[in-house]
Amino acid sequence: MMSLSVVKKQRMLVVGISALILLTIMISMGIGYASLSYDRLLPTLLGNGTFKEHFVLFSVRLPRIIITLLAGMALALSGSILQGVTRNDLADPGIIGINSGAGVAIAIVFLYIPIKVGSFVYAIPLVAFLGAIITAVLIYVLAYSRRVGLQPVRLVLIGVGFSTALSGIMIVLISSAERSKVDFISKWLAGSIWGADWPFIWAILPWLVVLIPFTLYKAHRLNILGLNEDTSIGLGISLGKERIVLMLTAVALAASAVSVTGGISFIGLMAPHIAKRLVGPRNQLFIPIAILLGGWLLLLADTVGRNIVDPDGIAAGIMVALIGGPYFMYLLLKKA
Template sequence: MTELQKKNEAYRRKVAIRNTTVVIGCGVLLIISFIISMNTGYTKLSPLDTLRTLFGGGTDKENLILFDFRLPRIIVSILVGAGLALSGCIIQGISKNALADPGLLGINAGAGLMVILYVMFFGTQSFLSVFTLPFLALAGAGVTAVLIYGLSFKKGEGIAPMRLILTGVAVQSGISALTTLLVVGLDETQFDFVATWQAGSIWGSNWKFVLALLPWLILLIPYVLYKARILDVLNLGDQVAYSLGASVEKERRRLLAASVALAACCVAVSGSISFVGLIAPHLARRLVGPKHGGLLPACTLTGAVLVSAADTIARVIVQPSEIPTGIMVAIIGAPYFLYLLAKNRQ
């Protein structure tokens, strides 16, 4: 083995150790956030009460609080954070734009439009909404993504990342305007639900929503992690990717479809939580670097920690009331977004 090969091998080991350390650290933070969230709320449960209840020794009241109210919401917030963060990481990878996320491209808006249409016609109490909303949100997000992709595609050139972003912003503005017109025609109950949903509330906080969301993430997250090397190749540029044997447009479409599905199923149960798909990839990238083999797992855990912590704070900061989780995430995300804009101008 030559000296150069030894240095390369040592560097790869160093990166692998760093990435593993970061992923383990994020996992520990997620566990800590989970434990704190279980013990936090309007009705106090001590750590010992929580532990006793988890192992079947709780009172009826403690079981109701922990298993019916807190645990489903905590798990949904973790799943939503992981899904939105991973969706944003994919969008940034295929567009090669550090400021891209599903909300900016209009994917969240397309999913939200279908949710509002469902509420208009079927109300907010339908049992079927638990399992049909992810599919309806996927349909809305999918139509939006196809529209954006079609408008961004140029024969002979394919998809230019900047054209994709600008088209997404324009489509998102149009969908938002249409959504506003529809909201005006809602009755009081529907309007209250939609207003809370648009602010980013974890409204799907029971076990049925966990069961509705979990299969999507179980299928999509491993697929995206498997495509980490393809994302690295696409980041090298289309010409280099073609020379390495990658089917650029086909892989880009597949990854975009995975990103759309992740964002749609999360938006269906959490409302429009902005900035997660923007912030989490940036934080993870600072910790593990740009290679997607380490970036995607770190981003998934970072998003889960972010939304879980934000939801916990949102539940307790103005007790006995609560504020939507999306507002708390925006309080964190807006300054960071402005920082990124300022940094990119330098």
């Protein structure tokens, strides 16, 4: 039974973080290499702006803002699921190698398989999902023991090893590729928001529309999976089936996000942790907060990064890593 005070606090936080997201969106729309006056934002949004204002807002700023927000939400939800399924607070799709698996699959298709640009936009989340799911299955199999079940610490260590190995494979793949294609893969590795156009939004949006409600529906099962193996079985949960379904969900969310933003880590680590500190560990309560926080964190990182250095700025993935890296080390030392 959830406390009414905690539920009330969650609702207030949802409203507060949503307001923070709207404020960040407004700031992000106005600043950049081609700045827009804030008093011209509303007229431009309503279709009364000049050609330049309309182009900057609708062709440059808004697609990037929306795709960054959606990707951050997907990564945060993916991390929330992984932490629940593996019972490991250090689990994150970037840290345990899932993002790297998606990246290698994207690199192979982009570098060596001829595909039309228009088709590539919508195919890339599926390609990323295929690479990510193969990686996730290998990590899960190696971390699982018939005697003691899934070993959380072993999973993270194996995942980190996979991430390093896959990064090496990525370097081998691009070493003999064309310069223009190498530039794209380099930006992907840095976590640059490269898919900043409307078609990419329609490519990622269906995954979130389906998988966010599905995860909230499964939140009770995630609470049970967070208990030990014997307790979960005693409550009548089919551990294998639920883990596979939820792992597939987490992989799909991570793959859809990194397919358009590049290799971004730590959002899936930080957002769930902050949310749990705010409203507690019950999934029904903290997941909505984590989703909003993930979107805001990545949007903030990208807004600051693209304006801190002219003209190209600093990739959002690097900005997130500057905060997330020390936070990961703090959690690692805390668990040691």
